[in-house]
Amino acid sequence: DQQVKQNSPSLSVQEGRISILNCDYTNSMFDYFLWYKKYPAEGPTFLISISSIKDKNEDGRFTVFLNKSAKHLSLHIVPSQPGDSAVYFCAASDGGSNYKLTFGKGTLLTVNP
Amino acid sequence: NAGVMQNPRHLVRRRGQEARLRCSPMKGHSHVYWYRQLPEEGLKFMVYLQKENIIDESGMPKERFSAEFPKEGPSILRIQQVVRGDSAAYFCASSPQTSGRIYNEQFFGPGTRLTVL
Numbered sequence: 393d394q395q396v397k398q399n400s401p402s403l404s405v406q407e408g409r410i411s412i413l414n415c416d417y418t419n420s421m422f423d424y425f426l427w428y429k430k431y432p433a434e435g436p437t438f439l440i441s442i443s444s445i446k447d448k449n450e451d452g453r454f455t456v457f458l459n460k461s462a463k464h465l466s467l468h469i470v471p472s473q474p475g476d477s478a479v480y481f482c483a484a485s486d487g488g489s490n491y492k493l494t495f496g497k498g499t500l501l502t503v504n505p
Numbered sequence: 506n507a508g509v510m511q512n513p514r515h516l517v518r519r520r521g522q523e524a525r526l527r528c529s530p531m532k533g534h535s536h537v538y539w540y541r542q543l544p545e546e547g548l549k550f551m552v553y554l555q556k557e558n559i560i561d562e563s564g565m566p567k568e569r570f571s572a573e574f575p576k577e578g579p580s581i582l583r584i585q586q587v588v589r590g591d592s593a594a595y596f597c598a599s600s601p602q603t604s605g606r607i608y609n610e611q612f613f614g615p616g617t618r619l620t621v622l
Binding site: 396438441493496498 | 509536538540545546547548549550553560561563564596598600610611612613614615616
């Protein structure tokens with residue numbers, strides 16, 4: 393029973409273009425969403441988050457959009473850089489146990505120079 | 506300002522042996538979380554601990570697995586009588602004291618990769 397789904401295992405984009413990573417969830421109790429970035433042999437690093445009371449959060453080149461009715465969120469990276477190449481995990485938590493993150497399987501982003 | 510430290514980074518055990526994974530949280534952090542990542546999967550929550558207390562172990566297998574976070578020293582995840590299915594990356598995360606915030610950001614360590622032969 394996968395509550396957070398990242399249906400694209402991989403994504404390849406050209407440097408300078410936009411990268412769009414998608415995530416769907418099924419648990420309507422989730423109220424906080426996060427994106428983590430992970431390089432090989434390292435732990436996940438927090439990137440950006442959004443509360444369910446918002447539909448957009450922006451931080452530099454990174455923007456997360458949340459569509460609650462569709463139970464869908466996306467991460468936009470503009471412009472993409474080769475250093476952005478990594479695995480991106482979508483994660484969610486619910487207010488009842490806000491410490492327990494539920495992760496998707498991840499999307500491998502490759503940004504080509 | 507050291508981050509979350511985990512050791513060993515790689516651990517090889519034969520079936521039936523014990524595995525001990527250590528996690529030192531970031532300075533000032535009193536909350537520790539353990540996650541497991543099986544091959545081709547996302548991270549899955551195992552257990553949440555505060556100093557000398559297990560707060561939530563709902564994600565931990567009922568048998569062979571245990572976790573502790575003593576008053577002094579690192580948090581330990583212990584797996585007894587390991588089996589091949591225990592082979593995975595085990596990540597520890599830590600966070601500062603919660604204070605009614607909607608979410609407390611978790612900082613992850615580099616993980617321990619356990620291989621059971």
